[in-house]
Amino acid sequence: MSAIRVRKVWVEYGAQIVLEKLHLDIAAGDFVAIVGPSGCGKTTFLRLLLGQERPTRGALLLDGEAMPNEPDADRGIVFQRYSVFPHLTVLGNVLLGSELQGAPLLARLFGARRRERIAAARALLEEVGLGEHLHKYPSQLSGGMQQRLALAQALITRPKVLLLDEPFGALDPGIRAEIHVVLKRLWKETGVTIVMVTHDLREAFSLATRVVVFDRYRKRKEERTRYGATITQNIEVRKRDTGASLDAQNQLGRDDPATGERLGRDDLASAQQ
Amino acid sequence: MRRVMNVAPGRGSRWLLALLPFVLIALAYNFASAQRHAANPDDKVLPTASAMVDAMQRATQPDRRSGERVFWSDTAISLKRLGLGLAISIVIGLVLGMLIGLLPVAGATLSPLMAVVSMIPPMAILPILFIAFGLDELSKVVLIVIGVAPCLVRDLALKIGQLPSEQLIKAQTLGASTWQVMLRVALPQAMPRLIESLRLMLGPAFLFLISAEAISADAGLGYRIFLVRRYLAMDTILPYVAWITLLAFVADLLLVQLSRRAFPWAHLERRA
Numbered sequence: 001m002s003a004i005r006v007r008k009v010w011v012e013y014g015a016q017i018v019l020e021k022l023h024l025d026i027a028a029g030d031f032v033a034i035v036g037p038s039g040c041g042k043t044t045f046l047r048l049l050l051g052q053e054r055p056t057r058g059a060l061l062l063d064g065e066a067m068p069n070e071p072d073a074d075r076g077i078v079f080q081r082y083s084v085f086p087h088l089t090v091l092g093n094v095l096l097g098s099e100l101q102g103a104p105l106l107a108r109l110f111g112a113r114r115r116e117r118i119a120a121a122r123a124l125l126e127e128v129g130l131g132e133h134l135h136k137y138p139s140q141l142s143g144g145m146q147q148r149l150a151l152a153q154a155l156i157t158r159p160k161v162l163l164l165d166e167p168f169g170a171l172d173p174g175i176r177a178e179i180h181v182v183l184k185r186l187w188k189e190t191g192v193t194i195v196m197v198t199h200d201l202r203e204a205f206s207l208a209t210r211v212v213v214f215d216r217y218r219k220r221k222e223e224r225t226r227y228g229a230t231i232t233q234n235i236e237v238r239k240r241d242t243g244a245s246l247d248a249q250n251q252l253g254r255d256d257p258a259t260g261e262r263l264g265r266d267d268l269a270s271a272q273q
Numbered sequence: 274m275r276r277v278m279n280v281a282p283g284r285g286s287r288w289l290l291a292l293l294p295f296v297l298i299a300l301a302y303n304f305a306s307a308q309r310h311a312a313n314p315d316d317k318v319l320p321t322a323s324a325m326v327d328a329m330q331r332a333t334q335p336d337r338r339s340g341e342r343v344f345w346s347d348t349a350i351s352l353k354r355l356g357l358g359l360a361i362s363i364v365i366g367l368v369l370g371m372l373i374g375l376l377p378v379a380g381a382t383l384s385p386l387m388a389v390v391s392m393i394p395p396m397a398i399l400p401i402l403f404i405a406f407g408l409d410e411l412s413k414v415v416l417i418v419i420g421v422a423p424c425l426v427r428d429l430a431l432k433i434g435q436l437p438s439e440q441l442i443k444a445q446t447l448g449a450s451t452w453q454v455m456l457r458v459a460l461p462q463a464m465p466r467l468i469e470s471l472r473l474m475l476g477p478a479f480l481f482l483i484s485a486e487a488i489s490a491d492a493g494l495g496y497r498i499f500l501v502r503r504y505l506a507m508d509t510i511l512p513y514v515a516w517i518t519l520l521a522f523v524a525d526l527l528l529v530q531l532s533r534r535a536f537p538w539a540h541l542e543r544r545a
């Protein structure tokens with residue numbers, strides 16, 4: 001459970017300004033959903049949080065300390081694809097984190113420690129509905145199962161922050177609903193801070209405690225590279241502990257087709273795809 | 274009438290079809306050999322099957338002077354050279370391939386070098402090897418290594434460089450060090466590719482072996498072939514060639530089986 005502070009962050013690639021004046025506080029245990037049109041820098045923002053990218057200006061803090069400048073075990077991630085290792089079984093994938101962190105030289109555990117970690121991995125896999133598939137390889141799993149595996153793999157080592165980059169974007173709606181339940185339960189149990197990029201507003205509002213909208217204020221063609229996207233809306237949807245919505249007004253994004261209108265920006269509808 | 278491109282042989286006929294060309298070649302050879310022997314009973318160019326069997330029997334019997342079974346000692350020493358050369362190449366391929374593929378600094382330093390080195394025609398530097406490493410075992414093994422290792426290095430570096438960056442980042446978020454990423458992510462995924470490239474390099478490896486043995490050796494399959502060539506002993510040369518081919522063929526089969534057993538995940542049908 002960790003807090004993230006983003007302080008006046010700018011990201012530029014050469015002459016192109018991708019993100020500007022980002023200012024955001026994420027409380028420990030929050031579940032933040034980031035929405036916005038394609039190409040506005042959502043993935044770039046996650047790369048900042050991951051330490052893969054450094055801000056051109058500004059600072060990012062994790063629990064008050066500067067964000068480490070390379071990925072580490074504090075910040076887990078699930079991508080839309082390629083999040084699990086094709087050469088490891090389901091069990092092997094979930095075991096990997098413990099092996100890496102428990103055995104610096106061989107990256108393998110033996111004896112009692114291994115049995116103990118296997119038991120923990122099995123329990124978590126049971127929870128995400130993969131208890132029957134321990135010895136399959138990822139290519140033998142459906143897309144939804146692969147993403148549930150990726151969640152289990154990322155969470156078993158108890159990262160402080162979990163980053164999700166459109167993790168369910170490639171899944172069918174039914175499967176998505178299933179995996180939402182799993183994700184929500186894991187989040188509650190572990191208390192991990194989650195930052196999730198999504199194209200799906202309904203997903204954002206039904207899962208997150210806070211929905212953050214990335215967009216550009218200036219979007220004429222000639223202004224595109226000179227002005228980056230920033231946070232145009234920052235909506236607290238519900239309190240973390242209760243899980244209940246803040247008020248009726250915010251109970252949007254579940255069944256309400258008018259979500260886009262309420263946010264008052266036409267372009268958001270395009271983000272919904 | 275179905276299009277020919279849609280007609281696939283069944284299981285049994287697949288075997289028959291596979292055997293057919295071999296049978297035809299054998300028949301054609303026997304026919305030509307019989308023709309030549311009809312014209313000249315002492316013909317040496319296309320020896321009869323029985324002459325080849327005789328020659329092989331002689332070669333597998335203990336030699337009168339040295340007591341050696343020439344055929345088997347030739348095989349043993351050639352396989353030893355080949356095995357040693359390939360083993361060293363594999364180690365070099367894996368170590369350098371992983372370094373170049375995974376570490377940008379190593380890649381920047383070594384990959385241009387490898388690109389150049391892999392273009393050196395190994396046979397052209399054989400004289401240098403003979404001068405530098407002498408005429409015995411070492412220079413033959415080194416020739417195989419020089420011919421095979423750079424290709425393995427490049428192929429493995431390419432494969433490892435193509436690992437999705439998501440995987441490498443994912444491993445780091447699970448706490449992996451550079452060494453651990455090599456050990457648990459890059460190496461296992463490079464292995465099936467290593468076996469693939471080894472299969473492709475078997476041919477060149479035999480080429481280098483036979484060439485080195487032909488030029489300077491006192492035993493070995495290549496040495497024997499080039500030795501008996503002086504007496505036009507086709508009855509020895511042909512079985513030796515068939516034997517070398519069989520060895521390479523079996524090695525290839527074994528590699529395929531090894532890959533299927535050891536890395537089943539690499540042979541699964543990909544989901545769409």
Ligand SMILES: Nc1ncnc2c1ncn2[C@@H]1O[C@H](COP(=O)(O)OP(=O)(O)O)[C@@H](O)[C@H]1O
Pocket residue numbers: 013018037038039040041042043044045
């Ligand atoms: N490494 C890079 N070099 C140059 N431009 C980049 C790089 N990565 C991303 N961009 C640009 O940054 C912008 C934001 O990209 P991205 O964060 O992937 O958007 P999103 O995830 O919101 O769709 C895009 O215009 C993209 O072209």
Ligand SMILES: [Mg+2]
Pocket residue numbers: 042043044
């Ligand atoms: Mg993106």
